[in-house]
Amino acid sequence: MKYFQYTNIGPRSKNEDSLYAGIHFNSVFAFIADGVGGLPHGDIASKYVINEFKKNIEADKKLSFKNLLINTNSGIEHLATKELNVDFIGTTFSGLYANQKKIKGIHIGDSRVILIRNERISELTVSHNEAGRLLRENKINKKESENYNRKNILENVLGSKKYFDFMEFNIDSKSNDRIIISTDGFHESITDEIILRISNKYKSIDKVYRGLTIEIENRILKDNTSFILIEL
Template structure:
């Protein structure tokens, strides 16, 4: 697997049989600012989390999901999947910035995490703290890394793991679409294997479930059942934020 800034991939379909997405506003938030995309016909999935506490977070997340869907629906043969995703993100970024300007420069933005499958490869672009996991051969791996203050400090060895667990500014996001002058998107890619399962989620899930919890609830379940169970457990444990999950099983590759 390779981890790079947004780069170029190739476009060929992978056959999928089982994928599902679900979202809930949670038990505390008055509205749901999360959105998700479940488009196996286009081999693209995404979750977006409008910035909690900021005005029009739901508009920002909707703009991203809509832009990704429209870009992939309009993509011509030969257009690279990561380039298509990048085009969509930039389009959504510009729209969010325009809405912000028109409303007195209110702060609004959204995280996004995507999964693109092409040519026997997976491509995972993201910004913010929405995550993508890969469950393979009985192990779960977090494929994304949170673009947050606490994770940056951990990577720089400025704080310890124990300090990170009790960090008072855990929710400070360093990158979000629509907030900065230009969008920042990181990406990782690798080969897909038959039997892989990808889990895309917003931080409303990971606030209540560990990686091991996610693996247990996903393994052996259909994508739909896995989503229902993941959301249910997050709500049972407090549901303090909007929670959104997309599960994608890859049973076989098209050759």
């Protein structure tokens, strides 16, 4: 098992993406969060959830991802109203652990988890924004969703009971599976076709990582851009 992490502030004055990856108990644990634009303290919200999930790895009494996310949502609400004196701060979150048996995770917002297996990409998460919902309702197609002018409108997000609706995923893993967890700055800059071309070109995961970072750094970024690359 091997992993790489990357983050780029892009054109923003502040990086509101937070991420973590590490190997524990013969599994890769990886978490990524993107503070909600248009709200204050997005960097604080994203760091908060990453830190909560990191602490849980080594806790004596570990919580399930589901219960931990529920507790974290309440914690962010309290942080906003009681310590930061604002009504609402928010963040996306995609987190998982993966080993030679399974890939299990939890997700809310418009960050993304994809699996590359047998030279094909499959999405393990759905986008909790307006464009993603319309796509699932077959009201727009995939190409239209990519160019949809309100795709920045999040419908589910961590930080408020009103918008707190998450999804979980749990699949069997296979040797040489590759996983990419990314914020929207990444997967809106690089198409799946480019990701797949780079992955299929190289047997070495190190070279895949370099190929992806070169693609990112040769583009004009519109947002903070972060990803975690994993090979099992």
